[in-house]
Amino acid sequence: MAGYRELLRAPGVARIIAAQLTARFPNGMTSLAILLHVEQMTGSYGAAGLVLAAASVGQATSGPVTSRWMGIWGMRRVLTLTTAVCAVALLALALIPMGIAGYMAFGLVAGLSTPPVQSAVRTIYPKLVNARQLTPLFSLDASLQEIIWILAPVVITLVATQAGTVPGLLLIVVFLVAGGAWFILSPEVGRVRIPRSRRAFGKVLGKPVVLLATVIGFLLIGACAAVEAAVVATFGHGGLEAGLVLAVFSVGSLAGGLAFGHIPIGPWAMARRMAIVAVGLVAAIFVVGDVTSAATPWWVSACLVVAGVGIAPALAVMFAMTSASVKFSETAEAYGWIGTGQLIGAALGSAIAGFLIDGVGHAGAYAAAAGFAIVGALVAVVFVRGFPDLRGRDASPIPDTEPVPVIT
Numbered sequence: 001m002a003g004y005r006e007l008l009r010a011p012g013v014a015r016i017i018a019a020q021l022t023a024r025f026p027n028g029m030t031s032l033a034i035l036l037h038v039e040q041m042t043g044s045y046g047a048a049g050l051v052l053a054a055a056s057v058g059q060a061t062s063g064p065v066t067s068r069w070m071g072i073w074g075m076r077r078v079l080t081l082t083t084a085v086c087a088v089a090l091l092a093l094a095l096i097p098m099g100i101a102g103y104m105a106f107g108l109v110a111g112l113s114t115p116p117v118q119s120a121v122r123t124i125y126p127k128l129v130n131a132r133q134l135t136p137l138f139s140l141d142a143s144l145q146e147i148i149w150i151l152a153p154v155v156i157t158l159v160a161t162q163a164g165t166v167p168g169l170l171l172i173v174v175f176l177v178a179g180g181a182w183f184i185l186s187p188e189v190g191r192v193r194i195p196r197s198r199r200a201f202g203k204v205l206g207k208p209v210v211l212l213a214t215v216i217g218f219l220l221i222g223a224c225a226a227v228e229a230a231v232v233a234t235f236g237h238g239g240l241e242a243g244l245v246l247a248v249f250s251v252g253s254l255a256g257g258l259a260f261g262h263i264p265i266g267p268w269a270m271a272r273r274m275a276i277v278a279v280g281l282v283a284a285i286f287v288v289g290d291v292t293s294a295a296t297p298w299w300v301s302a303c304l305v306v307a308g309v310g311i312a313p314a315l316a317v318m319f320a321m322t323s324a325s326v327k328f329s330e331t332a333e334a335y336g337w338i339g340t341g342q343l344i345g346a347a348l349g350s351a352i353a354g355f356l357i358d359g360v361g362h363a364g365a366y367a368a369a370a371g372f373a374i375v376g377a378l379v380a381v382v383f384v385r386g387f388p389d390l391r392g393r394d395a396s397p398i399p400d401t402e403p404v405p406v407i408t
């Protein structure tokens with residue numbers, strides 16, 4: 001922990017981490033709030049699912065685009081514009097009664113205008129710390145984001161059920177605007193200028209490292225989404241068990257990221273981390289069928305702690321290897337593509353788990369989660385030569401260079 005204390009004492013690091021976590025806090029509340037609000041207004045979970053799907057499609061589509069815009073118009077302009085549009089769309093969802101088509105349209109706009117805070121902050125990090133501290137900083141970031149997934153769903157559920165879904169959506173707008181303003185006005189955001197990329201849009205995805213990070217991120221988050229569905233199916237909506245078990249899952253990820261953040265990243269780092277996730281999820285398949293109902297929460301929690309230990313460290317490897325393998329002008333777009341892969345993985349993981357729950361029971365959802373993780377580990381093993389060796393190497397982005405005119 002001494003290393004993390006030293007890291008947080010670096011100028012601007014603690015401030016930018018706190019600001020970006022606050023700005024991204026709505027990410028853990030919006031989907032659930034939209035689902036609850038539209039279901040309440042229309043009386044249909046099917047309609048709510050369509051609106052949520054529209055928002056997810058918008059968010060997945062916009063990630064690489066708005067991230068690339070930051071190199072054209074600057075981070076502050078893009079973040080200000082997207083925050084304002086997203087806030088207006090959420091206000092419309094909250095305050096204007098409309099049909100399913102209207103809710104879907106505004107859900108799509110809210111998704112398309114989701115501020116690219118994650119891409120922005122991970123582009124800023126290499127400019128805040130020295131080469132030795134960059135990998136631990138990525139690990140700390142991946143670990144602390146678990147706070148969002150632990151607290152945000154609890155907060156929005158309490159507000160929506162006790163005060164109503166409209167106050168819940170309004171609370172999200174408050175976090176979006178206040179957290180966004182804090183992040184946008186941070187001095188570090190103003191000091192870092194992303195050069196305009198000279199390559200065509202999407203070309204960065206052709207880099208093997210970026211493609212690997214996108215594919216493995218898709219599989220890892222697909223596994224996490226399947227776990228969420230599996231836990232809810234196992235313990236139901238009415239009690240505390242599901243929320244507590246998922247909180248334990250996130251705590252395991254937080255602990256793993258903090259414990260392993262200082263370990264140098266070699267080519268086999270991703271395979272080892274994904275293997276940890278796979279082992280925990282495979283164990284959960286057997287646990288849900290072999291223990292008494294009273295003991296199930298404890299055994300499932302134990303398995304998910306093991307699986308969670310690998311998640312934040314795996315994300316840290318993705319961020320570090322991407323940073324070290326692309327030009328600085330391409331980092332924001334690269335992180336945008338990785339985020340899109342993760343969103344698609346979340347949607348597909350939830351869908352597959354849902355079908356399996358209906359067909360074979362909740363054990364099928366754990367099997368889906370384990371399947372995603374196993375495939376992720378196999379991809380990391382088969383393509384191990386595509387992972388950079390960052391042991392003793394600077395993980396900062398490749399500098400952008402231009403021809404210098406020489407007078408002869």
